Amino acid sequence: METIRKLIRKQSLEKLYNNLAANRKVYAPVIAADKKAEYKYNPGFADVTFDHIRSTLSVKNIVFPKVENLFFYENSKTESTITDIDLDKIPEVVLWGAHPCDNAAFDTLRSIFCWDTKDEFFSRRLEKLTVIGLGCHSSDEYCFCTSVGLSPSSSRGSDILLTKLQTGDYQAEILTAKGNEIVSSFPDLFEPLTDEKVDITEVKQKFSHKQVTEKLAGAFEHEFWIANSLRCIGCGACAYVCPTCACFDIQDETKGKNGKRYRSWDSCGFGLFTLHTSGHNPRHVQSQRWRQRIMHKFSYMPDRNESLGCVGCGRCSSGCPVDMNIAEQLEALQNI
Ligand code: SF4
Numbered sequence: 001m002e003t004i005r006k007l008i009r010k011q012s013l014e015k016l017y018n019n020l021a022a023n024r025k026v027y028a029p030v031i032a033a034d035k036k037a038e039y040k041y042n043p044g045f046a047d048v049t050f051d052h053i054r055s056t057l058s059v060k061n062i063v064f065p066k067v068e069n070l071f072f073y074e075n076s077k078t079e080s081t082i083t084d085i086d087l088d089k090i091p092e093v094v095l096w097g098a099h100p101c102d103n104a105a106f107d108t109l110r111s112i113f114c115w116d117t118k119d120e121f122f123s124r125r126l127e128k129l130t131v132i133g134l135g136c137h138s139s140d141e142y143c144f145c146t147s148v149g150l151s152p153s154s155s156r157g158s159d160i161l162l163t164k165l166q167t168g169d170y171q172a173e174i175l176t177a178k179g180n181e182i183v184s185s186f187p188d189l190f191e192p193l194t195d196e197k198v199d200i201t202e203v204k205q206k207f208s209h210k211q212v213t214e215k216l217a218g219a220f221e222h223e224f225w226i227a228n229s230l231r232c233i234g235c236g237a238c239a240y241v242c243p244t245c246a247c248f249d250i251q252d253e254t255k256g257k258n259g260k261r262y263r264s265w266d267s268c269g270f271g272l273f274t275l276h277t278s279g280h281n282p283r284h285v286q287s288q289r290w291r292q293r294i295m296h297k298f299s300y301m302p303d304r305n306e307s308l309g310c311v312g313c314g315r316c317s318s319g320c321p322v323d324m325n326i327a328e329q330l331e332a333l334q335n336i
């Protein structure tokens with residue numbers, strides 16, 4: 001639908017938030033005891049922050065939970081009885097105040113989970129999600145959204161995008177039918193937009209993702225991978241904090257006759273990730289795993305999913321215990 005722009009006064013945000021929280025789960029950012037931002041379900045509006053740059057963990061767990069039950073089973077001597085998960089019980093969720101990089105990541109995840117076969121668990125969660133995004137009025141040295149085709153004011157993935165105006169009120173861009181439904185439900189909270197001077201940060205472009213993708217086509221055996229992964233300890237933190245990483249493991253947990261099958265986040269940075277039962281491991285050193293991470297996001301995904309596997313949030317770099325900086329590496333890769 002055509003984007004409609006309206007004004008919402010600063011003091012009306014609380015009313016909107018509380019009205020939404022009355023019949024939906026609202027997932028919003030707060031500042032935790034360690035002074036870092038984290039997203040929580042249904043915090044009081046007074047605790048919600050509008051000033052965070054990034055949370056430690058992304059918001060992907062709304063549509064791709066850390067651990068998700070797939071079905072339950074009961075075994076007898078001769079057969080197993082399966083009980084499916086009732087996906088109709090997935091609640092309506094509003095994601096409030098997430099930044100453009102995180103919201104764009106829902107599209108990236110869709111391109112993975114619905115690439116050939118539609119993943120019902122993911123799709124149903126995404127259907128129940130409404131995103132009220134927040135343009136960024138601050139950034140730091142780890143942000144690189146502008147290098148991957150996004151910006152601090154990108155609307156991709158948002159149903160409504162709020163952007164702070166220099167007056168302190170907010171511009172509301174209504175982008176989808178879901179967003180329009182919310183605005184139509186609370187017409188008194190939205191006014192015609194007259195002043196369009198927005199308070200938005202600048203993020204310097206560090207590299208061209210198109211050049212990186214072109215370079216990767218001939219870089220599989222390049223010495224770059226060994227030289228640039230020597231300090232990676234394979235902890236997997238980069239994948240766990242990433243809004244677009246979608247690898248998972250599937251396990252069964254059985255107690256007596258009963259059990260469940262579940263999936264849980266995994267990482268291609270782990271040595272065990274590709275270990276075969278035979279003991280052979282096709283990616284037996286860390287440099288091959290680091291290469292896989294970059295290749296997947298910047299070469300295989302553009303080719304297969306028509307989407308980059310990175311939204312430039314900078315979490316993997318700010319969270320890495322040994323200071324592996326993905327933007328610096330991509331900048332260097334562009335010039336090999
Ligand atoms: S967070 Fe850093 S050390 Fe850990 S796997 Fe990722 S790049 Fe390697």
Ligand code: SF4
Binds near residue numbers: 241245309314316326
């Ligand atoms: S690879 Fe790093 S910078 Fe890119 S989306 Fe994932 S966590 Fe963010």
